[in-house]
Amino acid sequence: MPKDLADLHVERWRDHWIDISFDDEVEALTVRLLNLARHLREAKQTALVRTDLQDFEYDTLHALMIRDTPGHASPGALAQELGVSNAGITGRLDGLEKKGWVKRMPGADDRRRVDVEVTRAGATVWRKAMSLRGTAEDELASALTRRELVTLNRLLRKLTLHAEESGAPSA
Amino acid sequence: MPKDLADLHVERWRDHWIDISFDDEVEALTVRLLNLARHLREAKQTALVRTDLQDFEYDTLHALMIRDTPGHASPGALAQELGVSNAGITGRLDGLEKKGWVKRMPGADDRRRVDVEVTRAGATVWRKAMSLRGTAEDELASALTRRELVTLNRLLRKLTLHAEESGAPSA
């Protein structure tokens, strides 16, 4: 089995910093998780170049579409799900609205609220972008056999459940 | 085995978007990888609150310390390893230099270059921050048995190697 960057990282670590003892497996795990996440982000970004969407615009539309009430949400809920501040969402929605991909409607019953709604154009561009993103992910996953993929997911689920007990949500 | 957020994500997905067919396992995998990476970043950030370092300052110092030539680097090399632009590095180094954690020395032989060098204070604060970060990672990894951890790393390595063939480096 050839070495990846995380292996090299750990080896180099040991060479130079023998006085600081870390668990190699744990260190390698975090390096790999971080690197893979970065890879996914970059792959997505590359895929999105073919659309009219910027990275954060896709994320926002995506969060809006995959909710329990697809295509409808309050700014606050989106902010929480996307892990950005309320102020940040306002900015993103300004941009999306200007491009005609979402509309802001005043809340019917409670007029403090705002209902964000995708437009037809918004839904269309989202679908296109999503399928491009999908192929990038499939490409990565193709490195594993089906059995390996299932095993990997099982282990990651265990890790995720542990992490979720203390920290941060969102899908 | 209880469900994690990725399971819920996939279920909800299927309910609402039956016309768009994605591979459930692949979708869950990417959601989990992204969520775990986010968890690690947040855990690190939480840990760093106890130091004088901001997140990106720690990253920069870290990249500077774990190189083959610990404590010495050119701005350009750091930029590449950290995945930020050259302009971005200049800004980070300005901040670190002002706080006295790194020094910029004019390149001896080639005066286009600049040699960035950690100071004693910089190395000290880095070590402190690093040990805090380490405990956060250990905590996460403690969710798995040793055997599981090794298996997970094996599968992730396979994935990483596949990803590295096209895309982005850095440790």
Add this chain to the structure above:
DNA sequence: GACAAACAATTCACCAGCGAAATACTTTCG
């Protein structure tokens, strides 16, 4: 030896995001 191309780092103008304050409503309670 001089002038163009290549390079490394920095400066510049701009952008997305943040935290805190402001705004605009609604609810609660005296």
Add this chain to the structure above:
DNA sequence: CGAAAGTATTTCGCTGGTGAATTGTTTGTC
């Protein structure tokens, strides 16, 4: 009823990051 407390969103000032020039320094090449 009306004042105070609460909630949802937006505005404001600032910060870290980016890509496109800019500056200063090599390195050809003729």
